[in-house]
Amino acid sequence: MMDWTDRHCRVFHRLMTRRARLYTEMLTTGAILHGDRRRLLGFDASEHPVALQLGGSSQRDLATCAKIGEDFGYDEINLNVGCPSDRVQDGRFGACLMAEPKLVAACVDAMKRAVNIPVTVKCRIGIDKQDPEVALDALARDVVAAGADALAVHARKAWLDGLSPKENRDIPPLDYDRVYRLKAALPDLPIIINGGIGSLSEARAHLSRVDGVMLGRAAYQEPWRLLTVDPDIFGEPAPHATMKDAFEAMMPYVERELARGTRLHAITRHFVGAFHGVPGARAFRRHLAENGVKPGAGANVLRDAIALVEDRATVSVAA
Ligand SMILES: Cc1cc2nc3c(=O)[nH]c(=O)nc-3n(C[C@H](O)[C@H](O)[C@H](O)COP(=O)(O)O)c2cc1C
Numbered sequence: 001m002m003d004w005t006d007r008h009c010r011v012f013h014r015l016m017t018r019r020a021r022l023y024t025e026m027l028t029t030g031a032i033l034h035g036d037r038r039r040l041l042g043f044d045a046s047e048h049p050v051a052l053q054l055g056g057s058s059q060r061d062l063a064t065c066a067k068i069g070e071d072f073g074y075d076e077i078n079l080n081v082g083c084p085s086d087r088v089q090d091g092r093f094g095a096c097l098m099a100e101p102k103l104v105a106a107c108v109d110a111m112k113r114a115v116n117i118p119v120t121v122k123c124r125i126g127i128d129k130q131d132p133e134v135a136l137d138a139l140a141r142d143v144v145a146a147g148a149d150a151l152a153v154h155a156r157k158a159w160l161d162g163l164s165p166k167e168n169r170d171i172p173p174l175d176y177d178r179v180y181r182l183k184a185a186l187p188d189l190p191i192i193i194n195g196g197i198g199s200l201s202e203a204r205a206h207l208s209r210v211d212g213v214m215l216g217r218a219a220y221q222e223p224w225r226l227l228t229v230d231p232d233i234f235g236e237p238a239p240h241a242t243m244k245d246a247f248e249a250m251m252p253y254v255e256r257e258l259a260r261g262t263r264l265h266a267i268t269r270h271f272v273g274a275f276h277g278v279p280g281a282r283a284f285r286r287h288l289a290e291n292g293v294k295p296g297a298g299a300n301v302l303r304d305a306i307a308l309v310e311d312r313a314t315v316s317v318a319a
Helices: 007-014 029-034 037-041 059-072 086-090 094-099 101-114 132-145 176-185 200-206 217-221 223-234 243-259 264-271 281-291 299-307
Strands: 022-028 050-055 076-081 119-124 150-154 191-194 212-214
Touching: 007 022, 007 223, 007 243, 007 264, 022 029, 029 037, 029 050, 029 059, 037 059, 050 059, 059 076, 059 101, 076 094, 076 101, 094 101, 094 119, 094 132, 101 119, 101 132, 119 132, 132 150, 132 176, 150 176, 150 212, 176 191, 200 223, 217 223, 223 243, 243 264, 243 299, 264 281, 264 299, 281 299
Parallel strands: 022 050, 050 076, 076 119, 119 150, 150 191, 191 212
Antiparallel strands: none
């Protein structure tokens, strides 16, 4: 998620679930081709399985960037056909590509030819005046024909004409049934549903209709929910019984990053929702807010913040 997630966040989330697939924020082909690749694409080995999400609409550039991503070690390349920001429309990528399914398919085809890892697409159910019954089927059928390995669908339209990117994540109504109908029409295509899914019990209900569930804001704002992904979705033990245990396992990474010159706040900014509802959570947040941003703040700031929180066992799926 652009401006929210980064590799520090993914390392943190990976400590709570071994099985969930993690995605990078969207990186445009222009940024990858002309920017600091190591900074943009570098990631920690613990993050696997991790997908690189690309934004673009040039077949040649997407193929080149997909190959660069594969060479960096990513497990999947995902093409963004859902992001509604103005900046993105000007560059002719993101959600506006819902109007150009043939172009999206040509992009998928070019990326498939360039790499041996799965190539997937994330889209909306439609944009603006499109009829989602027609638009989503058209996009899905074309990308399947081009060899797409899966489709993640944010189950609402993007209204490019008039809504801000933030409004486009909340105002157009969710239509999960539209995504279920797509699965029924294309049973061989793995379909991942996304949008407004706030808990793992909701996620589990979707899994009776589609193949996967993608959590955006709930995963970021309430990361403690991820501690129950492995037991409740995959029937496997959680990597750590408590959030405090997960933080203990995070410490060597934090210390390594601080030694490389990363500022503590760049990592701890992702921890704001870690202890939601647990006694001491507010003191934890306040301690990090006041001390984590100071120049030279070290790992002891995080340790002291964690010590302010009561320890709790894994939260149940019903939470
Ligand atoms: C701050 C922010 C940044 C986002 N950036 C991206 C992005 O880079 N790529 C993408 O596919 N979706 C992005 N999204 C959309 C989410 O992935 C997701 O589709 C949307 O928030 C709906 O799912 P949710 O209700 O689970 O959050 C972003 C969302 C937010 C809130």
